[in-house]
Amino acid sequence: MMERAKAESHPVPSGNMLTVLVSLCVVFLLFTAFLGAVKRGELFTEQNLLYVALILYGAATVLYLGFGVTGIHRYVQAASLATWLGFLTNTLAVGHRWYIAGHPPFSSIYEMLLSFVWTLAALTIFVERRYHVQVIGTVTMPIATLSVILIQLLPSEVRPLVPALQSTWLHIHVSLAMLAYAACAVSFALAMMFLIQDRLRTETFLAATSAFLLSVYIGIATRFDPSGGLRLIAWDAQGKQEIFFAEKTRLMVVVPELGWFFFLVLAAVLVPLVLYFWATMNRIGSALTWANRAFFVGALLQVVALIAFILRVREGVYPSSQVEGLFATNLSASPFILAGLVGGVFASMLYLLLLWRRSDLERMLPSADTLDVLTYKTIGIGFPLLTLMIAAGAYWANRTWGSYWSWDPKETWALITWLVYAGYLHMRITRGWRGRRAAYFAIIGFAVVLFTFFGVTYLLRGLHAYA
Amino acid sequence: MASQHRSIPRRIWKTLSSVATGITLLILTVIASAAGTFILQRPLTDPEQMLKAYSPATLRWLDAGQLTDVFHSWWFVSLLALLCLNIVFASLERFPTVWRYFSRPYRRPDAHFLTGLPLHVEIPVRSTRSGVEAAERAFRRLGMKPQHVGSGEEFSLYAERHRFARLAAYVVHLSLLLILGGGIVDAIWGYRGYMALTLDDKSNAIDLRDGTKKTLPFTVRCDGAGQENYADGSPRRWWSRLAVLEDGREVKRKEIEVNEPLVYRGLRFFQSGYGSTGQVGSIRLLAVSKKDPANSHELVLHPGENVSLDGDTEVRLAAFVPDLVINGNQIESRSDQPNNPAIQLAIRSKAAGDTRLWLFANFQAFAHSNSSPYDFKYKDLAMGYFTGLQVSYEPGQWAVWAGCILMGIGLMMAFYFVHIRYWAVPVNDGRGRLVLWVGAAASKNREQFEERFRRLVREIEQELKANTAAERRVKAAALVGA
The missing domain is CATH 1.20.140 (Butyryl-CoA Dehydrogenase, subunit A; domain 3)
Structure with missing residues (x-):
């Protein structure tokens, strides 16, 4: 199948080549995966769904990268389609997980990554539809693909929840965190694109x-x-x-x-x-x-x-x-x-x-001004989410440990993230910071987010140790 | 130069209310907080661990700068206080202007405003009346309710939306003050402590974080506690049945679990732990009468409790070793788990006198003694459990939650609502033409807003065209009629 695709597409180096090649790859991989699943007798398991999502996200990544390099519009249409389909299977996987575990999938690093990828795909589709920044997928879809690969390596069995984690407020807290962090990631990508367009x-x-x-x-x-x-x-x-x-x-x-x-x-x-x-x-x-x-x-x-x-x-x-x-x-x-x-x-x-x-x-990229405004707008989405995330976390901690704020490292770093973005907003609104300085601020903000997400868990273990 | 001539209080005011000061304080807070997560903090870390991590000289310096308890140090608290002051002063400095926007909407533009507004167009019209009416229809078509400004024939139009968005920053800052205020109230008047209760035990004392004890004006009794496990043995749920006693009278009762506390008089009791006390809770025995072997009955022994077997004989628990091991000639317990329980009974009989005898659950479950009127057979036992309760009093938390909700509202207002204003004023332009001046202003998102304004202008122009067409028809009809 692959050979035929190559033979067919080789003589015509047009914009169709990559699309056809990738579609045939997807069909081939899905077909083999389907055969394997039938052989094992289990069709709609979370593993299979995630594998399908991985194939589709991978295809979207290749197409988006192709679009980023060549700027052929057809690629982005195909990439969008692949992202949509991948998002649908990803949704099914999340739903399946939720159904099996009996709680929303936020309790382990595996489940959080699963939800993160879902949010990232959703945001990519949203930004592409709403703001017509088609190149966003060139940055976000590789992240999604790598995350799905990472998910495959992590222990995936449903673990029972320790008593402290059995709370609706925790789920609200973590979903808000995922949404906020995804928004920060998108603002980071936009700020980087701005710097490219700003001739850095x-x-x-x-x-x-x-x-x-x-x-x-x-x-x-x-x-x-x-x-x-x-x-x-x-x-x-x-x-x-x-x-x-x-x-x-x-x-x-x-x-x-x-x-x-x-x-x-x-x-x-x-x-x-x-x-x-x-x-x-x-x-x-x-x-x-x-x-x-x-x-x-x-x-x-x-x-x-x-x-x-x-x-x-x-x-x-x-x-x-x-x-x-x-x-x-x-x-x-x-x-x-x-x-x-x-x-x-x-x-x-x-x-x-x-x-x-x-x-x-x-x-290929939108103009610097558009990217500058978009960076601000994504932070305008991310910052309220960050605020609500901290509030929901405080409320949950209050119900579980009897204290809404105990200055543990994760809390403190969430606060630092919030303060950095608050600084960004003040500089932008009252001081009229635009362009490069604002972009640097957005990048620093995301670096702090990364530290809060990875660094604190890795280097400074506190009450959030099980997250 | 002028700034140097200002009075000192004015200059202090200016400094304290400036955004630059606010940002500086924000950065300092960030640095201090980060330091507090990298340096080991006192109340959470054991003193030995601190000594292991830092050399004595370093530790002395850290302690001197209160860097080992950053978040409770005077300088961190002063930093937060300065930040609050900055928010208050900055708000006071800017609020009057914004309040004017809010309380007295600018409805009737003057000549200066008409020329100065960046976003405006002039559309030629035939008459004042028809122009304004066309604009009104266009306004309504776009979902706005225009107000008539001025009276009689000479009126203009004013429409606005989301005026409250002007106040967003103040709502957010007020909410921040509420949250910090609640936090301060709790830091001063609130406390957190711990209370451990065994079954049927009651207490009115809690161990505070700083090692002191606090006596409550009421008593809490534990009527039961337990743990439920998942199939793999990890805990799924802890629960305790608590009762609150005031002057010996039961006033409240609740089964608490993790995430579901008991609240009484502002104090909250959280399920925070559950475990074995190492003491036995109850032992079930079979007592067989020597005189009448058929007359055997089961009894349950609790520590410190006498159980009478008949009118003549009583039995009580004299000693209990949960995990017996003989070390030389010493009896010791290897652990708190009942792996090898040894039970000593004290039997008091009026006829036979006092006797003590041992029961070993694992290898000698039947105890017989000549001097006792009964023989005893071990059945089973239940260990004593304690429930660990986290107690907290946070009178300021309601301000914190109110602040959180208010901040959510404020941020919504700030990011998703724009105060937009439209004016339509019939004026004579410089060359004696009658025009409809249409202008608009938005508090933010100006680029997107321009597009909306263009749409409004197009709508008005269409209305005017339709008007003229209708007038022509009327005129034509009149001509035909004549």
Whole structure:
């Protein structure tokens, strides 16, 4: 089937080629998936539905990226259709999950990602319909696809809820959080697009992307073991949970060699940043060319690192430095490292797209003014949601712990996020901040959101530990 | 230069009410809060853990700067207070202008306004009357209710929508003050504590966070507590049946569970824990009379309680070891779980005197003693459980919730409602032509609003065209008739 598609489309390099190719891929994958499902005798399970959604989102990603690069309008129509269909199956998967679990799907990182993807797809469709920013899918759909892949790796069984989590208010709180964070993500994407349209120099994007990658790999390097390995949380495959060595202390296993390798990648992502500073300080243009080359090498190494990480962590038993014996680990035990690696690869890809196809992107994107107003409007949606999210969370905490505010890290960081966006709104409304400064503010806001979502859970565990 | 000549109070006022000050305070609050999440905080972290994490010198510095309890430090509280002051002053500074917009809508534009408004057009009309009437129909067609401004023949039109949106920022800021006010009330007068009750136990004392005890004006009694599990053994639900006693009289009764507290006199009692006390709750035994073996009966022993078997004999629990282990010649309990329970009974009989005997549930469930008129057989036992109650008193919380609701409303007003105003005024333009001046203003979203204004203008022009056509028809009819 695939071969026929290639044979057919090869002689005519028109706008139809990618669409036909992708549709045939989708049909082929769906057909094999269908055969597999029939063989196993279970058709409408959440796994199957998610797999279908993954295929459709993947197709939408390819088409949106094709649109982002070439600007052929037909692609975006096909991408929209794929997003719609993916959204429908995703809705079914969420509904199925809700029905099986008996509570809305917000209680574990798996369920939250499921809901996040759903919200992201919904927002993409909304922004595309309402504001005609068709290129939004070029940014959001890859995130959705990667999230669905991440979902497939996480433990998916329905876990019973501990008593504190059995509350409608919690569901309201988490759904508002997902909506607010998705709105912040969209505003971030729009602010980035604004910076492209505002003729921000490509090398500035290089520096920013490298800085982000550096922070990811420095974060991972904190798990470096002196023996050259990488310390990861041990995973109990039977109980599908982390292993505790003592109360509140997780058992860590050391995966050999991985630590050195990640150090190498850390050095590789550091090189372009150093070259960038060297180039800007001494005004040497050729150093920038070398920085971009080094970035490309770094991106390749990141992909290798991701693959190595997945292969090493997926199977096998490793020694621990705390106790004798060999223990297993699992990708589920290190969701944040995985998310960091995947996010790094994704950011690198986006930068390379910008590096190689900037003029096409500029042609495709809406004007800078439109993007500026849209960024503000998405924050205008996100900020009230953020407020209501904090209020609902406070109300739930009050009903569960008897206190609406206890300054635990997650709460405090939610407040910080709120304050940053409040600062943005004040600067914009009273000081008339427009353009680049506002865009930077929106980007900082999203960085804080990311820290609240990932960083706090990972680095500063508080009352929200089970979320 | 002029600013330097202003009086000092005026300058302080200006500084305190400026947006720049507000943003600076906001940034400082963000930095302080972030510091409070990175540095280990005192009441939550054990002192030993603090010593492990920081060197004594560092810890001394952190403590001196109250950085180990940021959120309760005087400087953080002052920061929040300054922020409040800034909100109040900034609002006071700007409110009068906005209130004028709100309380006295600008209905009749003057000549200066007519030329200065960015968004306006002039449409030639035949007569004042027909022009205004056409505009009125167009206004109504677009769903607006225009007001007639002026009297008699010389009137103009004014229409507006969502005037209240002008007040949005003040509603939001007021709500913020309400929330912070509620928080301050709770920080000063509120308290949180803990009360552990075993079955049938009652208490009026709670252990506060700071280690002191507080006596309540009423008593709480636990009439039952339990845990329900999922199939995999993890807890699904904890519950306690509580009763409130005032002067010995029961005044309230409720079964509480997690997320479902008991509220009495503003105090709320939350289910926060459930566990074994390590003590036995009740033991079921079979007592067999030696004189009459057929006459055996079951009895339930509670700690500290005498059970009379007949008129002559009483039995009570003398000792209980939940998980017996012999260590040398010492009797010890390995854990609080009843894995290997040992029970010592004290039997008091008028005829036979006092006796004590041991029962071991796992390996000697039948106890026989020559000096006791009864033999005892162990049946089963239930451990004593305690229910952990979180107690909190937060008189300011209602201000907080009111503030939250108000903030939701305020943000809706701020983001989704725009105060729009339309005017239609018949005027003579400079060249002696009679025109209908149509102008509009919006408080925000000006780009989108321009599109709406154009639509209104098109509607008015269409109405005027229809008018002229109708007039022509009337004139033609009149001519034919003549």
